[in-house]
Amino acid sequence: MEKSGLNKNLTQNLPATNKARLTQILPLSFGALFLLMIVSGAISKWSANTLVASTGWVTHTYQVKEYLKELEKILVDAETGQRGFIFTGKEEFLEPYTNANERLGDNYDVLNSLLKDNPEQLNKLRKVRNISDRKMSELAETIVLKRAGKEQQLRALVLSGKGKKIMDDIRGQLAEMTEVENKLLAERQKAVSQAEQGINFSSLAVPLAGIILGSAILFLISRKVVSPIEEVVSSLASSSTEIAATVEEQERIATQQAASVNQTTSTMTQLGASARTTAEQAESSAESARQVLKLAESSAESARQVLKLAEGGTKTVERTLEEMSVLKEKVAALGEQILRLSEQTNQIGSITNIVGDLANQTNMLALNAAVEAVRAGEYGRGFGVVAAEIRKLADQSKRSAEKINALVGAIQSAINSTVTVTEEGRKTAQEGIKLSRETAEAFTSVTQAIEDVVLSNQETSLQAISDVAVSSQQIALTAQQQAVAIGQVITAMKALNQAAAQTASGISQTKAGIQKVNEAAQSLKDVV
Numbered sequence: 001m002e003k004s005g006l007n008k009n010l011t012q013n014l015p016a017t018n019k020a021r022l023t024q025i026l027p028l029s030f031g032a033l034f035l036l037m038i039v040s041g042a043i044s045k046w047s048a049n050t051l052v053a054s055t056g057w058v059t060h061t062y063q064v065k066e067y068l069k070e071l072e073k074i075l076v077d078a079e080t081g082q083r084g085f086i087f088t089g090k091e092e093f094l095e096p097y098t099n100a101n102e103r104l105g106d107n108y109d110v111l112n113s114l115l116k117d118n119p120e121q122l123n124k125l126r127k128v129r130n131i132s133d134r135k136m137s138e139l140a141e142t143i144v145l146k147r148a149g150k151e152q153q154l155r156a157l158v159l160s161g162k163g164k165k166i167m168d169d170i171r172g173q174l175a176e177m178t179e180v181e182n183k184l185l186a187e188r189q190k191a192v193s194q195a196e197q198g199i200n201f202s203s204l205a206v207p208l209a210g211i212i213l214g215s216a217i218l219f220l221i222s223r224k225v226v227s228p229i230e231e232v233v234s235s236l237a238s239s240s241t242e243i244a245a246t247v248e249e250q251e252r253i254a255t256q257q258a259a260s261v262n263q264t265t266s267t268m269t270q271l272g273a274s275a276r277t278t279a280e281q282a283e284s285s286a287e288s289a290r291q292v293l294k295l296a297e298s299s300a301e302s303a304r305q306v307l308k309l310a311e312g313g314t315k316t317v318e319r320t321l322e323e324m325s326v327l328k329e330k331v332a333a334l335g336e337q338i339l340r341l342s343e344q345t346n347q348i349g350s351i352t353n354i355v356g357d358l359a360n361q362t363n364m365l366a367l368n369a370a371v372e373a374v375r376a377g378e379y380g381r382g383f384g385v386v387a388a389e390i391r392k393l394a395d396q397s398k399r400s401a402e403k404i405n406a407l408v409g410a411i412q413s414a415i416n417s418t419v420t421v422t423e424e425g426r427k428t429a430q431e432g433i434k435l436s437r438e439t440a441e442a443f444t445s446v447t448q449a450i451e452d453v454v455l456s457n458q459e460t461s462l463q464a465i466s467d468v469a470v471s472s473q474q475i476a477l478t479a480q481q482q483a484v485a486i487g488q489v490i491t492a493m494k495a496l497n498q499a500a501a502q503t504a505s506g507i508s509q510t511k512a513g514i515q516k517v518n519e520a521a522q523s524l525k526d527v528v
Contacts, residue, residue, distance in 0.1 A: 040206035051195035359398035366391035
């Protein structure tokens, strides 16, 4: 009993403490995980936006450089067409010059649009355009001179180096602009690299942090939920074992009681037969003195036998009374064990409710995280995997909580049935004790009556044969009273036998209920 009380106190204290920690630590842990998801999404989004923007600027820089090269190529094409015309005098050689003259304006328009974010480059582009206009004018002048046949003036203009100087100035300006774009390209490529590093960091570090935090949460759940449930299940199994032992002891006592009642009933039957025989002999003793004397002696011997049987019956009833008292104590102990079982199942139900709530919250957090991962696109894929794993964990926790609730319900139903049967057993034990006491009183009356009969027969046997008739009548009356008393005892023993049968039936039902409790406890232990 002391060991059971200690298990009860330990089981009551541990879940209460763990419950308080669960309501504080687990919400904070899942909140931190959710915050980590939000931060990861924000980092991924910022890194993606930065990467897209930086990549766009890199592409923009390459476009500027390409159009600067194209500008130089257009001018070279124009110069090539001019030289071909000067050397050959054929108009078809002017086609590159004509095309270059048409493309030059479009190229400047595109460059103006691309460089509108950089005033310094726009200024340099204006200078290049002014120089290129001078170059195109110089080319046009040479073409006019060639067409006019002014070869000497054309030769003097070409040999003056004016065209080469203008082209060198254009190349210098374009080189400066290209250098500026190269520096911008290096800076923007660096920004792209940093954005890629940020994305790599968020795609690796954040899922790793999520895994670590998720592992910590799993450890907390294992320590704060599974361990208390295992302790309660162990205590429940221990209590069930103790109750089963108590029920077996009660069953043994009930069996002994039934055997004692059957033996007492048999003894009472013999007493009744002996009493009827004594009465018949007493009635026939009036016929003759000889027969009266013999019958008196026979009555005395029968009375002594009846006295012995009555004493044996009294002892049997006393043993039955003691066993019924022990049975009453065992039933009371069984009631206490069942109350402890009920309290433990209530504690298990409370813990599983908390687990179910936490599983629902975790499922909602995982769903929100999955939505954020989808919104993050390719960069949130790792985060989505973590969210899916957390959601699976939440579903498993919820299913386990539902199974535990079902088992707790089955245990509570079995406990309620056991309480009812135990109460009936207690009442039956009280009735058995009452009947045993009445039987003991009846046996006392029978013993007293038998002693009176024995003493009366002995005194009557010492008197004269003339008094035998009167004594025989007294013996007959006493025998009739004895038969009535024995009939009452037989009735009481039948009631006691019926009560013992009901007690045995109640104990069998209690044993079946305890078996169900043991099976439910084992199932709960398997689930945990």
